[in-house]
Amino acid sequence: xxxxxxxxxxxxxxxxxxxxxxxxxxxxxxxxxxxxxxxxxxxxxxxxxxxxxxxxxxxxxxxxxxxxxxxxxxxxxxxxxxxxxxxxxxxxxxxxxxxxxxxxxxxxxxxxxxxxxxxxxxxxxxxxxxxxxxxxxxxxxxxxxxxxxxxxxxxxxxxxxxxxxxxxxxxxxxxxxxxxxxxxxxxxxxxxxxxxxxxxxxxxxxxxxxxxxxxxxxxxxxxxxxxxxxxxxxxxxxxxxxxxxxxxxxxxxxxxxxxxxxxxxxxxxxxxxxxxxxxxxxxxxxxxxxxxxxxxxxxxxxxxxxxx
Amino acid sequence: xxxxxxxxxxxxxxxxxxxxxxxxxxxxxxxxxxxxxxxxxxxxxxxxxxxxxxxxxxxxxxxxxxxxxxxxxxxxxxxxxxxxxxxxxxxxxxxxxxxxxxxxxxxxxxxxxxxxxxxxxxxxxxxxxxxxxxxxxxxxxxxxxxxxxxxxxxxxxxxxxxxxxxxxxxxxxxxxxxxxxxxxxxxxxxxxxxxxxxxxxxxxxxxxxxxxxxxxxxxxxxxxxxxxxxxxxxxxxxxxxxxxxxxxxxxxxxxxxxxxxxxxxxxxxxxxxxxxxxxxxxxxxxxxxxxxxxxxxxxxxxxxxxx
Numbered sequence: 001x002x003x004x005x006x007x008x009x010x011x012x013x014x015x016x017x018x019x020x021x022x023x024x025x026x027x028x029x030x031x032x033x034x035x036x037x038x039x040x041x042x043x044x045x046x047x048x049x050x051x052x053x054x055x056x057x058x059x060x061x062x063x064x065x066x067x068x069x070x071x072x073x074x075x076x077x078x079x080x081x082x083x084x085x086x087x088x089x090x091x092x093x094x095x096x097x098x099x100x101x102x103x104x105x106x107x108x109x110x111x112x113x114x115x116x117x118x119x120x121x122x123x124x125x126x127x128x129x130x131x132x133x134x135x136x137x138x139x140x141x142x143x144x145x146x147x148x149x150x151x152x153x154x155x156x157x158x159x160x161x162x163x164x165x166x167x168x169x170x171x172x173x174x175x176x177x178x179x180x181x182x183x184x185x186x187x188x189x190x191x192x193x194x195x196x197x198x199x200x201x202x203x204x205x206x207x208x209x210x211x212x213x214x215x216x217x218x219x220x221x222x223x224x225x226x227x228x229x230x231x232x233x234x235x236x237x238x239x240x241x242x243x244x245x246x247x248x249x250x251x252x253x254x255x256x257x258x259x260x261x262x263x264x265x266x267x268x269x270x271x272x273x274x275x276x277x278x279x280x281x282x283x284x285x286x287x288x289x290x291x292x293x294x295x296x297x298x299x300x301x302x303x304x305x306x307x308x
Numbered sequence: 309x310x311x312x313x314x315x316x317x318x319x320x321x322x323x324x325x326x327x328x329x330x331x332x333x334x335x336x337x338x339x340x341x342x343x344x345x346x347x348x349x350x351x352x353x354x355x356x357x358x359x360x361x362x363x364x365x366x367x368x369x370x371x372x373x374x375x376x377x378x379x380x381x382x383x384x385x386x387x388x389x390x391x392x393x394x395x396x397x398x399x400x401x402x403x404x405x406x407x408x409x410x411x412x413x414x415x416x417x418x419x420x421x422x423x424x425x426x427x428x429x430x431x432x433x434x435x436x437x438x439x440x441x442x443x444x445x446x447x448x449x450x451x452x453x454x455x456x457x458x459x460x461x462x463x464x465x466x467x468x469x470x471x472x473x474x475x476x477x478x479x480x481x482x483x484x485x486x487x488x489x490x491x492x493x494x495x496x497x498x499x500x501x502x503x504x505x506x507x508x509x510x511x512x513x514x515x516x517x518x519x520x521x522x523x524x525x526x527x528x529x530x531x532x533x534x535x536x537x538x539x540x541x542x543x544x545x546x547x548x549x550x551x552x553x554x555x556x557x558x559x560x561x562x563x564x565x566x567x568x569x570x571x572x573x574x575x576x577x578x579x580x581x582x583x584x585x586x587x588x589x590x591x592x593x594x595x596x597x598x599x600x601x602x603x604x605x606x607x608x609x610x611x612x613x614x615x
Contacts, residue, residue, distance in 0.1 A: 011455065018456035023468060139353075143597035145548040147555050147571055148589040151578070159579035246461045250552050254575075264464070265556055268471065280468060284459045 100259030104244035110183035119194025141188035150254035242290030246283030354605020360598030377405035379565035412565035427485035432492025440500025454490040499531035544599025
């Protein structure tokens with residue numbers, strides 16, 4: 001177990017390094033000089049100022065050196081300085097990451113509550129009207145992408161009913177619509193997953209045994225059925241949480257939720273490379289760490305799994 | 309000689325061939341593919357999915373014949389017209405016919421969806437097969453590289469590539485392919501690992517078949533059904549991702565007739581001119597559902613156990 005964790009951490013470092021290298025190679029050969037943006041409009045550009053700024057941001061050095069500097073700083077948690085405000089990237093993105101995390105947690109809570117209860121109900125009353133409509137609605141929900149769902153939510157609850165602010169920012173009432181927009185597709189997938197694993201577990205011999213030896217229905221449900229059907233759901237939710245934490249770009253943009261996804265889109269419009277690289281690095285790192293946590297959790301929930 | 313183990317590789321389910329040539333046709337053997345076809349067409353939802361995709365492709369192919377107007381032609385005297393007899397689905401802020409843009413938008417959806425997944429499948433299948441078959445350092449290198457690409461959320465990874473290449477159809481196709489192949493590589497690798505130990509592969513080896521032949525004739529055909537299922541659902545995902553990129557302003561050029569662009573343009577007129585974004589939204593939802601239904605149908609037909 002200990003050795004497994006160490007090996008996975010080693011792989012994780014390689015993956016993050018590889019990802020930053022891909023990213024760095026891409027973004028720093030981008031057309032357009034970011035410094036030009038800081039130095040002012042084309043006419044006003046003073047070659048001396050440009051040179052000074054290049055030096056200040058280390059852009060005069062070879063790419064390899066720039067990458068080395070970048071990774072060196074990355075290890076100490078420094079993501080560089082942004083171009084438009086000249087503030088540390090971590091300082092700018094910190095509060096935005098917090099907002100994205102709030103949104104991700106809210107969405108996952110909705111996923112768990114709606115997804116698992118619908119899935120379990122559908123499995124317990126298989127082929128009933130509840131089961132059939134659950135299957136129908138979840139299939140439909142999976143087919144509605146965030147751009148469409150977000151637009152509909154905004155049209156109905158912001159424009160028509162005026163229940164929520166147009167600019168969500170990071171307000172409490174602002175989180176509700178984006179959280180539901182993010183959650184609905186996943187909740188539908190969780191419901192389908194929960195239903196199918198439940199059905200599988202219900203047929204298992206150990207459940208028949210538990211019923212045959214006269215255990216109360218509640219005990220069979222909580223101790224035998226739930227415990228065994230929760231594993232794939234936890235795996236799915238973990239990976240989904242990683243993706244959500246990595247920035248829900250579409251949803252944050254539609255509702256103007258002040259998270260790292262919105263920050264990424266704004267940085268693209270401003271050619272603000274350090275912020276772009278920062279957001280991508282954060283989302284990759286969060287994703288791989290979450291994946292590792294899920295695998296470890298998986299082993300903790302299912303004693304049959306031995307990590308090696 | 310290798311005929312003994314060629315074909316689908318399944319131990320032929322039909323058993324002995326009827327002895328007399330004139331035997332009853334009712335006991336004639338049902339091939340695996342006929343069986344799959346029957347299972348597929350017995351599934352109503354799968355057929356609905358197939359019909360949707362078929363219509364989508366038809367609309368994309370015959371867009372110039374179907375579209376009443378040029379999708380790019382601006383008419384500044386006819387801006388923001390509500391749906392009516394002249395323009396069935398109205399016009400946008402530049403007076404362009406919305407129906408024609410919607411019809412031409414299906415082309416971008418079909419091209420990007422199919423092309424990006426095709427590229428991803430080719431790369432993923434080739435690398436996954438190599439990793440699974442040769443194992444050892446080949447496996448380690450390929451799968452670690454796959455891990456790197458796998459660590460990027462699809463949209464974020466795609467945005468990075470598009471920032472590098474600029475906007476347009478080709479960058480969108482490539483960026484989606486670059487961040488989709490890793491899943492196919494993983495899938496194929498695990499398939500190969502299980503197929504590699506099957507008796508018919510050992511038999512082929514014993515009969516002296518070369519490695520290339522074993523990979524091409526035995527391992528690939530038997531691993532491909534799950535790739536096909538997965539690819540079908542992923543075309544839908546790629547189409548949605550493409551529309552999302554355009555919606556965010558990092559997809560195809562903004563003037564191109566494309567669904568994400570149309571929704572994005574309609575966002576500024578929400579509550580006033582809702583027809584601008586509702587129709588392209590509907591197109592995306594129907595297309596996405598079509599691929600989901602088709603993918604589920606294929607999965608159930610190809611492997612009833614996967615249900």
